[in-house]
Amino acid sequence: MGDQEVKLLGVWASVFSKRVEIALKMKGINYEFVVQDLSNKSPELLQHNPIHKKVPVLLHKGKPVCESLIILEYIDETWKSGPSILPEDPYARATARFWAKFIDDKCHPAIWKITGSQGEEREKLIEEATGHLTTLENELQGKRFFGGDEIGLVDIAGNFIALWLGVLLELVGIQLLTKEKFPKLCEWVDDYLNSSIIKETLPAREELLAFFRSWFQQSK
């Protein structure tokens, strides 16, 4: 299958674009990264994701696949060589899908809402986010990665927890993911960020911090 026929419409600071890049690199697929300007959406993006008009969009032989978790499953089903992103056993697959959805439905909104909140509302949101992280902490017990010994769907979906969460909360003066409260999650963050593909794919922390600092200032 021609690797040259894989294009990714994405943004370097997007947690969702980075998920797809991690999966493509895990599978050893060469791809062209086509940077998108979300303040001035390209005809290519609007053509290939007319419903949501969002990144990432994976173009494979010209055919678009949208929504990052759906793209990860597509990559896993299309390129059978290389490490598996989802396990083989149906129950283990359902469990992985459950946690990936939990991260998207619960963890992302909780953390983002904290950054835009104040006072009592913020306290409540921190409590809510702490609950979600405790759930993930428990799920990791006895395992190195959510996927077991190797990085899988939930780890890739969890790149937000590993990097973006700390960056966003630092900008509003909050530290949530501490070794005292979440020893297992913090160990996972270390192992994850230091594994070779993740290290070469995710942006440098300082750059991400600078990007979101400027972004927060502009949105005020």
Add this chain to the structure above:
Amino acid sequence: MGDQEVKLLGVWASVFSKRVEIALKMKGINYEFVVQDLSNKSPELLQHNPIHKKVPVLLHKGKPVCESLIILEYIDETWKSGPSILPEDPYARATARFWAKFIDDKCHPAIWKITGSQGEEREKLIEEATGHLTTLENELQGKRFFGGDEIGLVDIAGNFIALWLGVLLELVGIQLLTKEKFPKLCEWVDDYLNSSIIKETLPAREELLAFFRSWFQQSK
């Protein structure tokens, strides 16, 4: 595989529970339906879905699977006999997952919000919902079902559009899904509701109407 080992924790009026029942019937799996009282959640529900505390929960040999779309994939992957719920081709699978997610993320909330809105806000929400239905109308062109000639993931996920949507909107005096505006979707609704498994699985319209009428009155 022992059919007797399949239990479904559900609610008869739940669009999500019904999705799972449709899939189990399509595959010819015998199952025990364990009715849940959501105003007084059972220890069994809280034990097996401690994160969301919601129906449906599929128990297969005592192991729980939660979230209706994840359960549908689990059923398809576990019971290979019987008609397929997802197509085989990875691109067609990604497309089915995209539309199922679109129904959950966009159509459900838009319709529910209409029922709780008034005046100008309601007009805007109707416009939004009309946009989503137009998107589905276009997606159906040239096909009998979203799954092609047979019912598949998107059709099962779309049971809300086929039955609940009309019931909910009738209770607030709105007709949205008309033959004039959505000829293809209305044809799909007819074909879908009259196909044998759907007919025997979905609740009678009048009962659903009575249930939600009483439910709306109680929530006022």
